[in-house]
Amino acid sequence: MIVIENLAKHYGGGGAVGNAVEALAGIDLRVEAGEIFGIIGRSGAGKSTLVRCINLLERPSAGSVRVAGRELTALGDAELRAARRDIGMIFQHFNLLSSRTVFDNVALPLELAGVDEAEIEARVAPLLDLVGLAEQRARYPAQLSGGQKQRVGIARALANRPRVLLCDEATSALDPETTRSILSLLRDINRRLGLTVIVVTHEMQVIKDLCDRVAVLDRGRVVEQGSVFEVFTDPRHETTRALIRDVVGQELPAGLLERLAQPHLSTGGRLLRLVFTGAAADAPLISVLTRRFGLDLNILHGQIDEIQGRPFGSLLVLMEGVAERRDEAMAWLVEQSIRVEAVHVG
Amino acid sequence: MSAELLTLFWDSFVETLIMVGAAGGLATVLGIPLGLILTVTGPGHILPRPVFNRSLGLLVNALRSTPFIILMVAIIPLTRLLAGTSIGTGAAIVPLTLAAIPFVGRLVEASLREVDAGLIEAVEAMGATPLQIVRKVLIPEALPGIVNGLTIMLVSLIGYSAMAGAVGGGGLGDLGIRYGYQRFMPDVMAMVVVVLIVFVQIVQSLGDHLSRALDHR
Ligand SMILES: Nc1ncnc2c1ncn2[C@@H]1O[C@H](COP(=O)(O)OP(=O)(O)OP(=O)(O)O)[C@@H](O)[C@H]1O
Ligand SMILES: [Mg+2]
Numbered sequence: 071m072i073v074i075e076n077l078a079k080h081y082g083g084g085g086a087v088g089n090a091v092e093a094l095a096g097i098d099l100r101v102e103a104g105e106i107f108g109i110i111g112r113s114g115a116g117k118s119t120l121v122r123c124i125n126l127l128e129r130p131s132a133g134s135v136r137v138a139g140r141e142l143t144a145l146g147d148a149e150l151r152a153a154r155r156d157i158g159m160i161f162q163h164f165n166l167l168s169s170r171t172v173f174d175n176v177a178l179p180l181e182l183a184g185v186d187e188a189e190i191e192a193r194v195a196p197l198l199d200l201v202g203l204a205e206q207r208a209r210y211p212a213q214l215s216g217g218q219k220q221r222v223g224i225a226r227a228l229a230n231r232p233r234v235l236l237c238d239e240a241t242s243a244l245d246p247e248t249t250r251s252i253l254s255l256l257r258d259i260n261r262r263l264g265l266t267v268i269v270v271t272h273e274m275q276v277i278k279d280l281c282d283r284v285a286v287l288d289r290g291r292v293v294e295q296g297s298v299f300e301v302f303t304d305p306r307h308e309t310t311r312a313l314i315r316d317v318v319g320q321e322l323p324a325g326l327l328e329r330l331a332q333p334h335l336s337t338g339g340r341l342l343r344l345v346f347t348g349a350a351a352d353a354p355l356i357s358v359l360t361r362r363f364g365l366d367l368n369i370l371h372g373q374i375d376e377i378q379g380r381p382f383g384s385l386l387v388l389m390e391g392v393a394e395r396r397d398e399a400m401a402w403l404v405e406q407s408i409r410v411e412a413v414h415v416g
Numbered sequence: 417m418s419a420e421l422l423t424l425f426w427d428s429f430v431e432t433l434i435m436v437g438a439a440g441g442l443a444t445v446l447g448i449p450l451g452l453i454l455t456v457t458g459p460g461h462i463l464p465r466p467v468f469n470r471s472l473g474l475l476v477n478a479l480r481s482t483p484f485i486i487l488m489v490a491i492i493p494l495t496r497l498l499a500g501t502s503i504g505t506g507a508a509i510v511p512l513t514l515a516a517i518p519f520v521g522r523l524v525e526a527s528l529r530e531v532d533a534g535l536i537e538a539v540e541a542m543g544a545t546p547l548q549i550v551r552k553v554l555i556p557e558a559l560p561g562i563v564n565g566l567t568i569m570l571v572s573l574i575g576y577s578a579m580a581g582a583v584g585g586g587g588l589g590d591l592g593i594r595y596g597y598q599r600f601m602p603d604v605m606a607m608v609v610v611v612l613i614v615f616v617q618i619v620q621s622l623g624d625h626l627s628r629a630l631d632h633r
Contacts, residue, residue, distance in 0.1 A: 212633055
């Protein structure tokens with residue numbers, strides 16, 4: 071649905087290469103139809119610039135952007151305006167017109183497209199039902215809560231029946247509960263309308279709850295991408311690890327870990343992190359390790375979670391026992407598709 | 417106060433009304449487009465035209481900085497061309513309008529600039545043309561501010577119209593000078609001042625009221 075090739079964006083500099091900001095460089099991305107695709111990265115990584123390049127609110131300095139088979143960078147002004155009707159967008163600060171009621175805000179894109187009044191009424195009313203704002207249709211944005219405003223934003227973005235929805239920090243101005251309700255609305259829309267959704271956020275929980283795949287941006291480059299499950303359970307890039315630390319695999323404070331582990335390590339124990347996903351997540355592995363291999367296991371920290379409906383968990387254990395049996399146990403764990411990582415302290 | 421004086425008073429009031437109304441109306445019709453052009457051709461706006469924008473800005477500033485009394489005299493040939501005469505109430509409308517247009521232009525520009533860039537971006541993302549952005553976003557969103565600007569302009573015009581006596585424009589200010597000052601009739605002067613104060617108050621409250629009614633923020 072969206073194919074981005076070798077995209078680059080520089081700001082300013084006025085010809086002097088030295089002080090130009092390289093906001094994006096060498097971006098290649100493919101987003102499939104019907105997918106919810108997340109983009110994460112630190113502040114200033116270029117996330118907003120990237121989504122704004124998808125509907126050409128920002129003109130790329132180089133590279134191509136294809137949406138629904140149409141090469142946007144090659145279009146003239148009028149064609150681009152028509153193409154933009156296929157791409158809805160919602161914003162962190164909603165960007166609703168204060169001079170228009172809820173109904174008229176949602177009707178705006180249709181007015182711009184020259185849709186007649188009867189048709190507008192026929193299309194806006196069901197959208198207001200969809201986002202649960204039928205009763206607020208005559209209110210002005212100033213009379214709505216943040217969550218309601220974003221619902222208006224969503225209804226407005228859907229009015230032209232787009233095939234792609236771009237969301238730049240769409241829930242960042244909302245409290246956690248409202249965020250959850252907006253996310254479930256987005257998921258619902260994605261399923262019902264088969265809409266392709268791009269989500270830019272600094273809230274990892276949003277990615278974890280909503281997205282199918284995710285790309286990690288760092289200083290204008292994609293440093294990692296894949297299914298949310300893979301990227302979150304097995305992050306490869308330093309930036310990804312730093313970003314997702316708070317939502318997956320919470321760590322013990324370093325000092326506490328050292329205090330707990332040190333006495334055992336000095337007598338030959340080993341500190342391991344066992345990461346299990348899918349079916350292995352609910353296997354009784356501790357008791358197997360104890361009975362079959364005669365090992366002593368001391369669980370220091372553990373957690374289990376779910377991403378895209380698939381369970382995954384991690385256990386931080388101190389393993390003590392005969393060295394040979396320990397090696398057998400490790401081999402057995404790997405056989406059970408459990409990832410074993412040695413953890414170093416101090 | 418004699419009946420004769422009362423008639424004179426009424427006539428002067430009507431003259432003020434005509435000058436302020438006509439100049440205000442014309443300045444609104446011409447000043448709003450001027451403000452729009454100043455805004456949209458500005459740097460970073462929807463139709464940036466840097467050279468044009470700066471030139472127009474200079475012209476507007478030049479007109480704005482010319483004292484009204486000098487402007488009135490300086491443009492007498494233009495006045496004669498447009499009004500057919502250079503004296504009288506009709507003739508006074510020309511310099512009043514010319515002074516008010518750039519004033520309205522700047523006030524309108526200031527209101528339009530306050531429209532959040534995010535709104536413009538949102539409708540650009542919907543595929544709006546520049547003209548649609550102006551009609552559907554800029555003007556409606558800035559309308560309360562524009563109304564405030566027009567109120568300020570009308571109040572200023574009431575003040576300026578008092579100087580119209582210099583070209584035989586008549587009006588309350590002229591009455592005050594001729595009778596109150598030159599003929600030592602302090603009661604006429606006081607009356608003129610009171611009427612002007614009430615007039616300004618009414619214009620201001622109507623403007624405030626309308627602006628508030630339009631404002632849904
Ligand atoms: N109009 C602009 N002019 C100059 N530099 C810009 C402009 N817009 C963005 N940048 C720069 O481009 C880089 C990427 O900015 P961008 O807004 O895309 O980051 P982001 O990942 O969305 O950050 P955040 O999480 O803070 O929203 C930053 O270094 C920023 O300073
Ligand atoms: Mg951003």
